[in-house]
Amino acid sequence: MKFILFFFTLLKMSIKASIVKKSAFIIELLLMLSSNLTFIILWWILFKKFQTIGSWTLTDMLVLNAVGMGAYGLSQILFGGLKNLSKLILTANLDSFLTTPKNILFHIAGSKSFSKGFGNLMTTISLIILGDLYTKIPLILLSMITGCLVFVSGSIIAQSLAFWLGKIDSVAKKYSDSLYLFALYPTNIYSGVLQIVMFSLIPAGIIGYIPVELIKKFTFEMLFALLASSTALFSLACFIFHQGLKKYESGSTFTHKS
Amino acid sequence: MGKYIYLFKLHFIQTLKNKNSLLGLTIFLITCLIIFSNLWKIAAERMHAIDLNPDTLLWYIALNEWVLISLPDVQDDIEEDLKTGNLSYLLPRPISYLLSKFCESLGALSANLLVLGTVGFAFTAYMTGHIPNGFLSVIPLGLMSGILCLIFHLLIGVSVFWMEEVGPFYWLFEKLLFIFGGLMLPLAVYPKWIQTLAFLTPFPSILGQRSALAIEFELDSALQLIASFSFWAIIGITALFVLYRKGLKMLTINGG
Numbered sequence: 001m002k003f004i005l006f007f008f009t010l011l012k013m014s015i016k017a018s019i020v021k022k023s024a025f026i027i028e029l030l031l032m033l034s035s036n037l038t039f040i041i042l043w044w045i046l047f048k049k050f051q052t053i054g055s056w057t058l059t060d061m062l063v064l065n066a067v068g069m070g071a072y073g074l075s076q077i078l079f080g081g082l083k084n085l086s087k088l089i090l091t092a093n094l095d096s097f098l099t100t101p102k103n104i105l106f107h108i109a110g111s112k113s114f115s116k117g118f119g120n121l122m123t124t125i126s127l128i129i130l131g132d133l134y135t136k137i138p139l140i141l142l143s144m145i146t147g148c149l150v151f152v153s154g155s156i157i158a159q160s161l162a163f164w165l166g167k168i169d170s171v172a173k174k175y176s177d178s179l180y181l182f183a184l185y186p187t188n189i190y191s192g193v194l195q196i197v198m199f200s201l202i203p204a205g206i207i208g209y210i211p212v213e214l215i216k217k218f219t220f221e222m223l224f225a226l227l228a229s230s231t232a233l234f235s236l237a238c239f240i241f242h243q244g245l246k247k248y249e250s251g252s253t254f255t256h257k258s
Numbered sequence: 259m260g261k262y263i264y265l266f267k268l269h270f271i272q273t274l275k276n277k278n279s280l281l282g283l284t285i286f287l288i289t290c291l292i293i294f295s296n297l298w299k300i301a302a303e304r305m306h307a308i309d310l311n312p313d314t315l316l317w318y319i320a321l322n323e324w325v326l327i328s329l330p331d332v333q334d335d336i337e338e339d340l341k342t343g344n345l346s347y348l349l350p351r352p353i354s355y356l357l358s359k360f361c362e363s364l365g366a367l368s369a370n371l372l373v374l375g376t377v378g379f380a381f382t383a384y385m386t387g388h389i390p391n392g393f394l395s396v397i398p399l400g401l402m403s404g405i406l407c408l409i410f411h412l413l414i415g416v417s418v419f420w421m422e423e424v425g426p427f428y429w430l431f432e433k434l435l436f437i438f439g440g441l442m443l444p445l446a447v448y449p450k451w452i453q454t455l456a457f458l459t460p461f462p463s464i465l466g467q468r469s470a471l472a473i474e475f476e477l478d479s480a481l482q483l484i485a486s487f488s489f490w491a492i493i494g495i496t497a498l499f500v501l502y503r504k505g506l507k508m509l510t511i512n513g514g
Binding site for chain 2: 042
């Protein structure tokens, strides 16, 4: 209970700090919204031309984008601190987190929040209104939470590789960005080995495909698949991080937490 | 000039020495090649939009991804320099901050292009069993499009003087590059008006047009492309210096 209270207090402060410059916040919000809507308009044009892409309709695509963008937005707002995880490892700046009796991963995650995430959440709201998806809100929300877990897990795994491989922050960033990009493609177009890749190495399928299929036709098996896969991936990410932490060497430097 | 060449050399060597990062980027490049080639194959089959054979397609994607994955995140470095206050230590140096950032990232870009190009093209040649006719001519154009992207990345980085972070501008730029550059899906899939709109931006010359030249090389098209690069580079550099100066003035007045 104390830990949850600590995490939310930390988050509250991080969010406040991220939106302190009001004008910059509004510009960021509008930029994210327009960048997302550009993508969606493009899919709308394509669906108008081809009606279906691999059995998916425009509504399915709107659900995919609502879930994918919402999940990414949540991960930026709630777990923004993870963006710099590999840098913290490389510069031996984990020391200041290790000395506190709190869960280190959540402490790092909550130490920063990105206001651009609100732009993604606004896109989700716009898509729910535009696509008349009101009846699907509970499942969209649930899928956003599981999708957020997948994004966070992907980021933790990619950035934790710095424990073993050293300076690989640019690779980690490119991997995280690509996960977001591939999650917004209609996952049903992938087949064979590529489908396996999309559910393992680049788990875009867990973010997009399962939620869309679940929302299209609810089954408990699909719900279980969604919850189990995202939780398993998150557990794996935590395990990898803690294994890496054993290899961490302190930099013996005095630093302050940002 | 010597100090800028030194910075270029330093970052070129530094990037080459970081073997783990290069290995990671290479694996990432090959994964992207496989994913995008499948995606485009589906686009060709189901949308009947492009009539390229799979081998040509793989070369087209390889040439696009080669530049994209090689690009260093200079905009993030600028954001960090400003946020951490590091900029106040860097500005008094007898060296232009903006030019030093450009040379550093050009060094990293060149090293990435060299390694990713060698591995990526070897992989593509092995998979397809051939090398396209205009391949060699496209290499310098690849470097030019990388430089143009760097200029835009620097421009995005300079936006941090006004914004809390550079991410939103970067996402917008990247999405437009993917869409109008013809990476996400072939430009031929889109309606005519989007294709016309795309050609009014620098994006097709950075990606699609340049890669298409390797497949079917024409001197006129290559010269057109060079003219387009020069035009957008002049616009980018002018905007960059104007915004940078305005940003610096703001920094002097409001403090770092």
